Each structure stands twice: as C-alpha cells, then as structure tokens.
Amino acid sequence: MTARSVRMRTPGTARIACADCSLRSLCLPLLMSEDDLKRLDALVDSRRFVKRGQALFRTGDRFEAVYAIRAGFFKTRLASTDGQEQVTGFQMAGEVLGLDGISTEMHLCDAVALEDSEVCVIRYGQLEFLSRKFTDLQRQFHRVMSREIVNDHGMMRLLGNRRAEERVAAFVLDLTQRLRLRGFSASSLVLRMTREEIGTYLGLTLETVSRCFSRLHDDGVLRVHRRQVDVLDPTALERLVEGP
Amino acid sequence: MTARSVRMRTPGTARIACADCSLRSLCLPLLMSEDDLKRLDALVDSRRFVKRGQALFRTGDRFEAVYAIRAGFFKTRLASTDGQEQVTGFQMAGEVLGLDGISTEMHLCDAVALEDSEVCVIRYGQLEFLSRKFTDLQRQFHRVMSREIVNDHGMMRLLGNRRAEERVAAFVLDLTQRLRLRGFSASSLVLRMTREEIGTYLGLTLETVSRCFSRLHDDGVLRVHRRQVDVLDPTALERLVEGP
DNA sequence: CGCTGTTTTGAGCGTCCTCAAGAGTAGTGG
DNA sequence: CCACTACTCTTGAGGACGCTCAAAACAGCG
Numbered sequence: 001m002t003a004r005s006v007r008m009r010t011p012g013t014a015r016i017a018c019a020d021c022s023l024r025s026l027c028l029p030l031l032m033s034e035d036d037l038k039r040l041d042a043l044v045d046s047r048r049f050v051k052r053g054q055a056l057f058r059t060g061d062r063f064e065a066v067y068a069i070r071a072g073f074f075k076t077r078l079a080s081t082d083g084q085e086q087v088t089g090f091q092m093a094g095e096v097l098g099l100d101g102i103s104t105e106m107h108l109c110d111a112v113a114l115e116d117s118e119v120c121v122i123r124y125g126q127l128e129f130l131s132r133k134f135t136d137l138q139r140q141f142h143r144v145m146s147r148e149i150v151n152d153h154g155m156m157r158l159l160g161n162r163r164a165e166e167r168v169a170a171f172v173l174d175l176t177q178r179l180r181l182r183g184f185s186a187s188s189l190v191l192r193m194t195r196e197e198i199g200t201y202l203g204l205t206l207e208t209v210s211r212c213f214s215r216l217h218d219d220g221v222l223r224v225h226r227r228q229v230d231v232l233d234p235t236a237l238e239r240l241v242e243g244p
Numbered sequence: 245m246t247a248r249s250v251r252m253r254t255p256g257t258a259r260i261a262c263a264d265c266s267l268r269s270l271c272l273p274l275l276m277s278e279d280d281l282k283r284l285d286a287l288v289d290s291r292r293f294v295k296r297g298q299a300l301f302r303t304g305d306r307f308e309a310v311y312a313i314r315a316g317f318f319k320t321r322l323a324s325t326d327g328q329e330q331v332t333g334f335q336m337a338g339e340v341l342g343l344d345g346i347s348t349e350m351h352l353c354d355a356v357a358l359e360d361s362e363v364c365v366i367r368y369g370q371l372e373f374l375s376r377k378f379t380d381l382q383r384q385f386h387r388v389m390s391r392e393i394v395n396d397h398g399m400m401r402l403l404g405n406r407r408a409e410e411r412v413a414a415f416v417l418d419l420t421q422r423l424r425l426r427g428f429s430a431s432s433l434v435l436r437m438t439r440e441e442i443g444t445y446l447g448l449t450l451e452t453v454s455r456c457f458s459r460l461h462d463d464g465v466l467r468v469h470r471r472q473v474d475v476l477d478p479t480a481l482e483r484l485v486e487g488p
Numbered sequence: 489c490g491c492t493g494t495t496t497t498g499a500g501c502g503t504c505c506t507c508a509a510g511a512g513t514a515g516t517g518g
Numbered sequence: 519c520c521a522c523t524a525c526t527c528t529t530g531a532g533g534a535c536g537c538t539c540a541a542a543a544c545a546g547c548g
Contacts, residue, residue, distance in 0.1 A: 078401050082487055086401040100397065102390035109397065128383065132376045139372065145389040146346035152396035153344065153353065157322055157330040159403035160447035164536065195495065203404035208536055210496055226495070226545080243326055408504065439527065449505060454528055470513080470527070489548105496543070505534075512527075518520090 016044045016120065026094030026181065027068050028122070028144060031136040043130055043137070044068070044120040056097060056111040056119060063101030065123045069093050072117020073192040076100075076109045077200070087201035089151075090114075090175075090193060093182060096144050114192040159203045162243060167202040168212040169240035172222065176231060187234070191227040260288045260364065270338030270425065271312050272366070272388060275380040287374055287381070288312075288364040300341060300355040300363060307345030309367045313337050316361020317436040320344075320353045321444070331445035333395075334358075334419075334437065337426060340388050358436040403447045406487060411446040412456040413484035416466065420475060431478070435471040 018029045019037040029037055047070065050056050056067060059079045071093055078086040088109060091097055101107040102124065131138035158167055172189075180186040191198070195206040195213075202209065213229075216222040221237055223230040231237060262273045263281040273281060291314065294300050300311060303323045315337055322330045332353060335341055345351040346368065375382035402411055416433075424430040435442070439450040439457075446453065457468040465481055467474040475481060 078397060080401075080487075084405050084487070086397075086404050088397045088400055099390055100394050103387045103394055108394050128379065128386075132379070132382065135372065135376070138376065142372075142389070143347045145386070145393070146343055149389070149392050149396065150344050150347055150352050152393065152400065153322060153330075153332045156332055156396065156399055156403060157324075159400060160330050160444065161328050194493090200404065205537060206495080207497085207538085210494095211536090214496070243324075243328065438525090450527080451506085451529085452504060454526095455504090458528075491548085492546085494543105494545080496541105498540085498542105500538085502537075503535095506532085508530085510528085510530105512525105514523100514525080516521100516523080518522095 016047060018043055021070070023068075023070065023094040028096065028127075028140055029137060031140045032134060033136065036134050036136060040130065040134065040137070043122055043126065045123045045126060046121045048119050048121050050074075050113040050117045050119065052113055052115050052117075054113055056113065056117075057101075057107045058110045059107055061101075061107045063098070063105045063107055063124065065121050066096055066098040066101075066127065067111075067119040067121060069095050069097065070118045070120055072119075073114045074111050074117060075114055075193060075197060075201075076111050078109050085200050087193075087197055089155075090201070092178060099145055099148060114197075164202075164204050164208050165212050165215060166240055166243055167204065168198075168209060169216065169221075169237050171198065171202060172229060172231065173237050173241050176234075187231045189229050191229060260291060262287055265314070267312075267314065267338040272340065272371075272384055273381060274387075275384045276378060277380065280378050280380060284374065284378065284381070287366055287370065289367045289370065290365045292363050292365055294318075294357040294361045294363065296357055296359050296361075298357055300357065300361075301345075301351045302354045303351055305345075305351045307342065307349045307351055307368065309365050310340055310342040310345075310371065311355075311363040311365060312340050314362045314364055316363075317358045318355050318361065319358055319437060319441060319445075320355050322353050329444050331441055333399075334445070336422060343389055343392060358441075408446075408448050408452050409456045409459060410484055410487055411448065412442075412453060413460065413465075413481050415442065415446060416473060416475070417481050417485050420478075431475045433473050435473060 018024060018027070018040060019034070021027065024030065024037075029040065029043065032040065045065065048056075048067075050072070056074065069091055074091045074097060076088045076091065076097065078088060080086065091111075097111050097119070098107065100109055127141065131141050158170055162170065175189055175191075176186040179189055195209045198204075199206040199209045204212075213222065213224040217224045219236075221231075221233045221240070223232055262268060262271070262284060263278070265271065268274065273284065273287065276284065289309065292300075292311075294316070300318065313335055318335045318341060320332045320335065320341065322332060324330065335355075341355050341363070342351065344353055371385065375385050402414055406414065419433055420430040423433055439453045442448075443450040443453045448456075457466065457473075460466040461468045463480075465475075465477045465484070467476055
C-alpha cells in the first residue's frame with residue numbers, strides 16, 4: 001500500500017480554515033489572534049484519511065509536510081534491520097507528526113495509524129513561509145518542536161532509571177493527562193495499542209507490561225481488562241511515577 | 245554560584261561575526277550565503293565563558309537565549325527530586341544548547357560545563373527576528389531542532405532495547421564520529437566525563453560501564469585506560485552497535 | 489465453529505544492579 | 519617533597535528484576 005493510494009482530498013475543501021477547528025487550542029495556530037487566523041488562509045494544504053494499520057509516512061519517504069492530527073491515533077516507530085521495532089511515541093488529536101523529517105528532508109521513522117484517522121497536511125514550505133509572516137505561528141511552531149524535545153528527554157529518564165512498574169504507571173498517567181486536555185475522562189480509557197507496542201515504547205517485553213498491569217490491578221490502583229483501563233487510585237498512580 | 249557571576253563580556257567585541265567563525269560549517273548559520281552572512285551582523289549577542297563544573301543555565305532559569313558552543317564540552321541533565329540524575333546529552337563545539345527552554349520559556353534541564361568552555365549567546369528574540377529575515381537561517385534552525393529530536397529517538401532505542409555492551413559501544417562510536425566531524429582523530433579520544441555520568445546517560449550503573457570498558461578492552465576492540473580511549477577495531481565496534 | 493491474534497500466567501534463567509573492598513590519581517597543605 | 523584526603527575507577531560476590539520460553543485463556547472474525 002503506497003502513500004498515494006491512501007491519500008484522499010475532501011472535494012471542494014482543499015483549503016481548510018484553522019479558525020473554525022475545534023483543536024485550535026492544542027494545535028499549531030494556538031497563539032494566533034482572530035485577525036491573523038482569518039488572514040492565515042491556507043496553512044493546511046488538504047486533509048488526508050489514514051486507515052487503521054496504514055502508514056501516514058515511512059522511513060525514507062521524502063519529507064514534504066508535517067501533519068496535524070485532526071482525529072484518530074498514531075504511533076511512530078523506528079524501523080530496524082533486525083526485527084526489533086522501537087516505538088518512539090503515541091500521538092493523538094492536535095499533535096504534530098513528521099518533525100523528524102526536517103533535518104534530512106527525509107522521514108526517519110514510520111507513522112502508523114492505530115485507528116482510522118484524519119490529518120491536516122501542512123506543507124513544510126508553506127509553514128516556513130507563513131511563520132515568517134506570522135510571528136505567533138513561528139513561535140508556536142518552535143514551541144511544538146521544543147516540547148517534543150522535552151518529552152523525549154522525559155522518556156530518556158523513564159527508560160534510563162525507572163523500573164517496569166513505574167514505567168507502566170507513567171505511561172497510563174501520561175495518557176490520562178493528554179486525554180483530559182482534550183476533554184475526555186481522566187479516569188477511564190481504552191488503549192489503542194497492543195501490549196507489545198506498549199512494551200517496545202517502554203523498553204519492556206509484552207509479558208512484563210501485562211504483569212505490571214496485573215499487579216497494578218491487584219493493588220487496586222487500576223482496573224485493567226484487556227484494553228479497558230480505569231484509574232481507581234490516581235494518587236497512588238502519581239506516587240508510583242515519582243519513583244522510589 | 246549564580247549564572248550572572250560567571251558571565252563575562254569580551255571588551256569591544258559584543259557583536260561577533262559568524263562569518264569569521266571556524267565552526268560555521270557545523271553551527272546555526274550553516275546554510276547562509278556569504279552575502280547574507282555579512283548582512284547578518286548580530287546573531288550573536290555576546291560570548292560567555294563557563295568554567296569546568298559551572299552551569300550555563302539551570303532548571304527553572306528564565307529562557308532568554310540559546311547557546312552555540314564555541315569551545316569546550318557540556319552535559320545536560322534533568323534535575324530530579326530524588327538524587328537520581330539523568331544525563332540527557334553531551335554537547336561539543338558547534339552544537340546548540342537550550343532548545344528545551346522554548347516550550348515553556350523556562351529551562352527544563354541543567355547545562356554544566358565538563359571543561360572550561362566558551363559559548364555564543366544567541367538571544368532568542370533576535371534569533372526569531374533574524375530567521376524571519378533570512379530563510380536559510382530559519383531552515384537551519386529548524387534542522388538543528390529536528391536533529392535533536394532524531395538523536396533523542398535514537399537514544400530511546402538505545403535505552404529501550406540494547407544491552408549494556410552495545411550501549412557503551414554506541415556511545416564511543418558516536419563520540420568518535422562527532423570528533424571526526426570537527427577534525428579530530430576518530431581513533432583516539434579523552435573522555436571528559438566520569439563513568440557515573442556515562443552511566444546515567446546510558447541507563448547503566450557506573451560499575452557496569454566500567455565492566456563493559458574492561459570487556460571491550462580485553463576483546464581487543466578498545467584500549468581503555470581511565471579517560472583515555474583508543475579504538476583498535478572500528479569494524480568490531482560498529483558490529484557491536486548494530487545489535488544482535 | 490474453527491482460526492487467528494492478543495493477553496495472561498508460570499517456571500527458569502541471565503543480565504545487570506547492589507554492596508563492598510581496594511587500587512590508582514589528583515589536589516592540598518604541612 | 520610527601521603525607522593526607524577526596525575522588526574516580528576497577529573488580530568481585532550475591533541477588534533481584536525483567537527476559538525467554540511455554541502453554542492456556544480469551545476475544546474477534548470470517
């Protein structure tokens with residue numbers, strides 16, 4: 001399945017107004033004034049649908065655009081010579097995909113939809129052009145990149161000196177916080193990814209992830225049944241994340 | 245020791261020409277034409293010396309500038325409530341420090357000099373202004389941020405699914421490659437950091453790092469004596485990094 | 489209803505951590 | 519100049535955490 005074959009263009013809406021988007025408070029035009037937003041006109045080149053399991057882009061694809069997630073859920077992963085996949089992140093609505101491609105003008109990871117999704121295609125040339133014109137857009141774009149760096153550093157700490165149960169707790173806590181920002185419940189969530197995907201993200205095997213969920217369940221911190229996770233004791237969860 | 249007390253200004257050279265800098269081929273003005281470089285005038289606000297062991301900035305400091313390393317060597321680390329420090333990177337001449345601060349206008353890590361160092365102070369406001377004016381500077385700045393993201397993802401893979409010896413091998417290989425870019429020998433290096441700092445960077449204890457060095461020494465891949473490391477078998481080193 | 493993929497759980501083992509001791513090195517002051 | 523101290527690094531022994539291998543339960547789907 002090539003990238004082209006999953007590309008779709010909503011007829012008659014090739015140019016889409018960020019001003020009307022419900023995700024404005026999370027996305028790239030965050031800091032922009034109403035006036036500027038109206039003048040913005042065309043940050044988004046088009047929209048594109050990506051079916052569950054399909055790739056938005058793949059390692060080696062020419063870098064031409066970044067993508068703002070309008071709806072759905074993605075993972076990014078590093079391809080590897082051996083079979084070992086490394087998931088580098090899970091992304092949800094309002095988050096931006098593809099920033100890794102700027103450095104070499106080539107994508108250096110795969111972005112795969114974990115459910116049927118829709119993204120706004122933001123051509124990088126256009127983003128460069130508009131962020132010279134709108135200082136708020138420029139700043140917000142820099143912030144988005146900077147936040148990714150900060151998140152990655154947090155992830156390095158997690159992988160570097162936290163034990164398995166702390167990693168899983170941090171993973172759940174992070175998901176709930178991001179869901180809350182989007183107006184969803186912070187105590188009940190449905191995982192969009194397998195135990196294996198969580199495992200390669202957290203530097204653990206799928207069995208260890210499963211065992212950690214079971215232990216958190218038995219300890220009354222979470223109620224876990226397959227993909228359904230309910231946070232019973234948020235305080236205990238946060239305490240676990242702090243570490244020893 | 246406050247940040248202010250280590251600040252120094254070279255008299256009469258408050259504005260410094262990137263055009264004349266030997267690190268141009270690595271640093272922010274990389275893509276800029278001779279003409280633009282001459283017109284650039286003042287990307288660098290001033291220079292600042294940082295003595296070994298002192299912090300260039302600390303977690304919580306107000307973010308006002310990024311720093312291009314002119315000479316010396318730094319580590320960045322996440323402060324933590326418990327004693328556990330997490331080193332998030334080692335930086336050398338031509339590399340840029342402080343990008344984490346953009347997202348919250350506050351620095352979110354400490355940058356500590358591992359030897360007497362000198363940095364170019366690039367006020368962020370100035371960088372924003374100039375990168376609206378010079379598209380090459382804009383693009384190079386984006387590339388620098390993107391490269392940091394890519395590097396961090398590589399680090400996540402290292403921490404997530406490589407064993408101790410592979411991590412140490414990757415660490416040495418990375419250092420040699422970056423030193424070679426700067427015109428230094430790729431087969432002989434002097435470590436600027438302790439085993440403990442390497443350990444917290446690689447998600448290992450200092451003892452494990454030491455043992456890995458000893459094993460790589462015994463296997464004839466490296467010659468290691470304290471901080472002095474010589475690469476005897478570069479091919480074996482690369483093979484180790486690939487993983488199993 | 490059988491097939492497939494995901495998840496759970498168990499048993500045994502290996503890598504790396506913890507704790508400990510000792511050697512090597514650098515810096516300081518008598 | 520050399521003790522003295524502080525720090526770094528090396529090496530060893532024992533143990534724990536998480537991995538590997540294996541099997542079975544469970545859910546989804548044609």
